[in-house]
Amino acid sequence: MDENAGPAEGGHPRRWWILIAICASLLIVVVDNTVLSVALPAIAEAFEAGTATLQAVVDAYVVVFAGLLVAAGVAADRFGRRRMLLCGLVVFAVASTVAGLAGTAAVLIAARAMMGIGAALVMPATLAILVQIFPERERPRAFAAWAAVAAVAMAGGPVLGGLLVELWSWAGVFWINVPLALAAVAVVAVLTPESHDPDARHLDVASAVLITLGMSGLVLTVLVLGEGSLPALALGAGLVAVSGLGWFARRQLRSPDPMVEFTLYRDPRFAGGSAAAAVLTLGTGSALFVLTQYLQLVRGQSALVAGAALAPLAAGVVVGSTAGGRAPDRIGLRVCIIAGFAGVTTGFALLAFLGPTSTYLHVGAGLALLGLGAGFSSPAVTSVVLGAVPRHRAGMGSALHDTHQQLGIALGVATIGAVLSAVYRSELHVHTGIDDGSLALTLLRGDPEITRAGVDAFLTAQSTTMFIAAGCAAVGAVIAALTLANSRNASPIDVPSA
Incomplete structure (x- = not known):
């Protein structure tokens, strides 16, 4: 394939089959962001872990993932996107095996970090390959499929996780990765062509x-x-x-040959779209961390039932992504982003009023709005950001786009989790005088009076975090409104060197 010329006008002849192979690889990596959520109480019990340890288990994956994405994008451009994709899947399978065998929380955290390395190699290669094989007019549809798979994997992770915990144990959420990753290796090796940038940056x-x-x-x-x-x-x-x-x-x-071209941020499309996406994921990335604890510890649902209860989020994402892939041609990219972010804001605001006896309609409506909003805006955000990146720098551009979102998720879990824990401790101390900061994972199983106080404290803390998440989504909408033009396509531009 001629990299500098880009794909032929009609695109690669096997592009839609390749899209399926790419999405299969993406599914495995993204689902691990959320499959662990319903297993957290079981992990806390198995390792006698507190809230900070659970946050570390979640964030070890996301932080390493985010930190290595830029370097992985450069490696994909330099050494080949297909090659990096295959290497990443193998590393992911090995790390998942270590996690499934973990006997201590420290080993589990280390294995999660290793999984982050594999995920970092996979993610930028997926988008970079799509940029190469699809013509510009078809990219929004391809991005919509990519975004739908990513979002469904993230939303469907708890359902799968709940089933695995019920049928197996917390280790099941890791063992399932091994055969799936190896199967993806076989499919990608057969279908996906190699591509690289002959002028790729030096790997720093x-x-x-x-x-x-x-x-x-x-x-x-x-x-x-x-x-x-x-x-x-x-x-x-x-x-x-x-x-x-x-x-x-x-x-x-x-550096005369930097890994990151900071001049990209001079383009309002890249800077505005990236900032909006990062702020949105700051809130959405932490939602499942909070809501799965609400469903299991406040409502008393099993891991399987709690995972299934999150299904409206996945359904909303599918519908939203499908509509979002076509909408830019009709109403423009900026309107798509603002409308989607507004839906997410409304969903979080609705979830902020959950109580111990709230109906499932209340829970489902809030989750559905989150899914619809996130799914509807995602193809437009991806088109805006990658449209500002020269095609031959596709690996770097997609890596930066993913980095912004993964860093938002990592900081969201850390920040929102810290707020949840702090408000919980404060409220519990006011009502009971207890200073234990182990949150609901232990206190909701104790004395009936402490349990009632713990439930009230947790609901207050959850409401606070949902309002913060709603504010993050609203800020993202404002950023998009102020920085993006309402174009109906996003064409790559050549960004001058610094």
Whole structure:
């Protein structure tokens, strides 16, 4: 394939079959963002883990994933997108095996971090391949399918996780990855052509380490501060975050061949779309972390029932993504993004009023609005952001797009989780005088009076986090309204070098 010329006007002859192979790979990686959510109470019980440990189990995957995405995008452009995709799937399968065998929380966290490495190799390669094989006019449809699979995987993860926990144990959410990843390797190897950028950037390993350390330090700072203890650790993590991210930026700005072209952020499409997506995922990324605990610990549902209860989110995503793939041609990209974000805002606001006896209609309506809004806006956001990236830099552009979202998820879980824990502890102390910060995972199973106080405290904390998430989505809509033109397509541009 001639990289510089891009795909032929009609696209690659097997492009729709390749799309299926790409989506199969994407499904495995994305589902792991949420499949773990309904297994958290079981993991807490198995390892006697508190809230901070559970957040670390969730964020170890997301932080490493986000930190290595840019380097993985460069590697995909330089060494081949198909090759990196296959390597990532193999690493993911091996790491999942280690996680399934984990005997301590520390091993589980390390395995999750290793899974993040595999996911980072997979994700940018998927979008970069789509950019190469689809002509511009068909990309919104391809992106819509990609976004629908990603969103359904994220929303359907709890359903699958609940089934696996019920039938197996918490380890089942990891063992299932092994045969699926190996099957994806076979499909991708047969169908997907190799492509690369002959002028790809040099792979800067030091910068990859610096950005991963910086992001890890940032998330760890939030986690420790949320626990209200170990100020020295929080200070140290904060210093690592500032120095790592600062040194990374300095290296990129001074390098004649940077991994990240900061000039991309001069384009309002790239900067505005990226900022809007990051702010949105700051709220949506933490929603399942909170809601699965509400369903299991407040409503007393099993892991399977709680996972199934989240089905309206997946259904909303499917419908929203289908409509969102066609809507830009009719109403423009900016309107699609604003409308989708408004739906997410409304969904979070509705979920903020959940109580211990709320009907399932209340729960389902809020989840459906979240899914519809996120699904409707996602194809437009992806088209806007990648439309601002030169085609031969597709790997880097898709990696940056994914990095913004994954960092938003990681910070969302850390920040919203910290708020949830802090408000819970405060409310519980007011009503019972108890200072234990282990949240509902232990206190809702204790004395009846403490249980009632714990439920009230948890609901207050949950309401606070849902309103914060709604505010994040609203801010994303405002950013899109102020920075994006209402174009009906997004064409790649050549961004001058710094």
